Amino acid sequence: MALRLLAQRSLARAAPSHRLFSTGAVVASSHGLNRLKEHYHNIVAEDLMVLTYDHTKVSPPTLKNADLEALLNNAISEKVEEPVVVAPKVEEVRKRKGGKPLKPIQPLKNGSNIPTLDKITVHAMVKDAIHQKNHILSAFMALQSITATKPEVIFAKTSVANWKLREGMPIGVKVTLRGKEMYQFLDKLVEIVLPRLKEWHGLPMTSGDGNGNIGIGFPPSALALFPEIEGSFDMYPKMTGFDVVFNTTANTNAEGRLLLSGFNVPFKGAKTQTKK
Amino acid sequence: MSLFARTGRLSLSRQQLLRAAAPAPVTGGSGDQRLEIIRRVLFEQPTRETPNLEGEALQQHETIERAWKLHQNQERERRNRELEKKFRKMSAAMNELEKTSDRLFKAAIVKSRHITFPREMKIPTETPSPQGWNHDYTPPVEVVPAKNS
């Protein structure tokens, strides 16, 4: 019951229309569209393009995205095409500064390399699995429930004597989400789970791995906030904490944060720039 | 949503599962019956037959998938074209601004590392809120601290 209500509530923003329209003539709807994806392409992408614009790094225009009319105009134009002189590539010797690893070179900006969400990884390490393997099942089931994808089991890469961990022991579970599943999971996370987390006001404004990927760690109690688990909470012997890592195609943390905030992921201390 | 998409029947009820799980040999020290249930649910499920498309159904399927790819291509090209146009427009404006006024240009390229989208920005939903647009918004009154003269 609770599950159903919650599921309904969770769907309220995604598809609340089903309570209004019952039968009868076909009602115009966004049936089959993914609202986060649409939101990204309609609004976020363009704003990101403006906010991450760098006037010193503009790639020259190409005909790559041109429509047929433009291609035709190009074909009949009487401008003589100058042979493209490709300057020999000078391998720039880049040195590490202060022992930090080198950052990848940022590509030139244009309309089609705007930061976007690439994948979401949900990962849980189960410490109890060291002593008894089947404790991993609980986390396995939980991750499968919340992501609707079969997780993969992670095996220990190295032995740690202090933890009695040996190489090759199953120690965690992981799900990698892309595309439709990714957006559905993000929707659930942002609309249901994050607002109900206790004493959590948002990601810190310093979050990010340096290359625009951002992770959140969740306590075991957060798992119960997912509508799929709330209804059958007592069927899980143990709740585990888990990490959610957002892999973006952004190049810097600032761009990564900007992208996530476009999906309504809250950030702590973020000042809204609206007028007072 | 995803939960309801994956559907099917399992012949045993929860209680039956518990009962059935009880005599099962428990490996290790603290055996929990619920773990056994989860194991059964995860790995001893009846699997569905994969749809075997052939003949006309296969032909239809391939046409549908082809059309879907075409549709996605069209959409992507349209989006990229629009963004590219906007990008070039913006780039041209910045070039113009650079030529016009150095001071304005320098102010325009200043960026904050701590900028986010405002929380007021809402993601579109299937239907609008019943209240509709808030036309009567007034800015919150600024509390001006008393000046010490």
Add this chain to the structure above:
Amino acid sequence: MIARTLPRMLGKGAHLSRSFATSIQARAPLVSSNYRIASGIVLSRTPQITRDSTPFEKAYFDYSEKLERQSAIPLPADFYFKKGSLAERRWKEDEAARMKAMADPKLSLSEAVKETQVKQEDADVTTQMNKFETGSRLSEADKKNDIKSLNRALQRTLYLIVKKPRDQHAWQFPQGAVEEGEYLHDAAERELEEECGKNMDVWFVGRQPVGHYAYKFPEDHVAKYPGATGAKVFFMKAHVFAGQCNPDNKEVVDFAWVTKDELPNYVSPEYFNAVKDMLSDL
């Protein structure tokens, strides 16, 4: 006054070049190589609801949903639902509706479930209380075609255009001259407030222009603004989240919220050509 015109720049004092004394004086408009510099605002109301899916998108979604269901792992319902619970009963009803829809390629799984849910809710008193109230995808303003209302064209991006008290080129995006010592985004904020009132929750997207438009003043205009023969407008991008435009009836006498498609009905063709590339089709 001072506080408002102070450039709200980052990097603290670096850009606070203006002294307080000059700011109080009446400021002259900024002129560069015979062009007055103006700052325009492309204020948009983003789509409020997701767009209608095309018939193909709808049909493909239903088709692939069924294919997926055929090969997906069955839901261990007894794990998720307590036996005899309301949730289980409802799930069974949904499931029955789905089974029925599976047989007919013309029926949609999602819509079949929606129908049973509506029936269930009508029958159940407790959920009546929790019933969601939602607005309609086609609003009253759409039916009346009220171009002043922000409840209109919910699937599209609406742009604010204002009408100046003159015959030619009356309609345009809000714009105003950048004053000496002012930055583009400051000028944009100030102009929007002066022309359209304070009662709008506005967020400016960045500090850089997203487009520009240069034009020559008409003959009678040149005399009014000595030293300039035309104007260069740099457009700033902004979103509105709440509120409504209140024109001051001096500089601006009317306003409208229009989509990109409707814009040519108001503005001149050359103006539309200059701005169309920075507007969204949707």
Add this chain to the structure above:
Amino acid sequence: MLSRNAIHRVSSAARSTLKLNRTLATEATPSFAAPKTNVNPAYDEALKLIAQDKEYRYSMLKKVEKELAKVKKANNSPTQKQQLTRLQQLAIDLQVKAELNDPEVQWRFRNGMRDMNRPVHRYMVEREFQKDRKSKLLERVLQMRVCPDILEQFDPTAQVIVEYDGNSVQEAGIFLQPGETVKPPTVSFVNFHEETKLYTVMMIDPDVPDQERQTYQQQCLWLNTNVPLSTTQPVVSGGDTILPYVPPHPQKGTKYHRYTILILEQPSGKIEVPSVEDKRFDTRSFIQQYQLSPRGVSFFREVWNEDVSRIYADILKEREPVFGKPPKASKYLEDVGRKSKKYLLL
């Protein structure tokens, strides 16, 4: 997604291997039966979308053709050539993309009814070669050292099909029996140019032992120059036969021989080749001398069997050489054949 995999399995099974029109002309051709509409709404909508796209592209094609005619008329334009090539490219592109999604086109392609006169089928065959077959061909060519033993690595542009009576070399590097390759093969080069171009076709055996120099030599078993080929005429015939076909005859005692068929384009048109020596043939210098550019390659392997002896006796009319390692001088046997004593009494 399980379902997708299953479907792909089915569809790839349905996909037939590449066959030429020539071979198919004799078979009874089944006709395309379009699935019924008004049953599955997704299929109906898909057809509508595809038709819409097709119509749009054809309307653009009309415009392009108009422009083409205009440009052709304007004779003294300095950019005429550039405009023409661009417009023609655009026209072909439009034609291909307009028809590519047509269910019937796809069905015909999958069932081997490939009409190389149609740009769309040419495009599909070329894409199939570039995506599927090329990597496998190059892998084999490199693994078995055809490159660099015969010539440097190059980028093949199309598939070479070698067919002996009843046996075809579908995959480069397969083993054939010497008895099967006595008669000259039918070689086809599935190219994609409508205009006729001249090619040189040769068969090289790089594994013939050279006893004098104690190494291997290349032998040219077949050499044809000035062979006219086009997309509608892919089969090698005509041209000037410089060296007539000699059946592959791997010598007794040698390891497998790689019989390599090379298709070389003659970019500068007709070439005149005086007689060439087939033994100690140098492919590299031949290519350099006549400025040929390699376009396609295929090869098969053979080892000795009794048929080779027959080829030597009947066709080559030579004494059959037998190769082998020289006998090892044993330190335990003396010249007279007596076993030397292990311990010598000094």
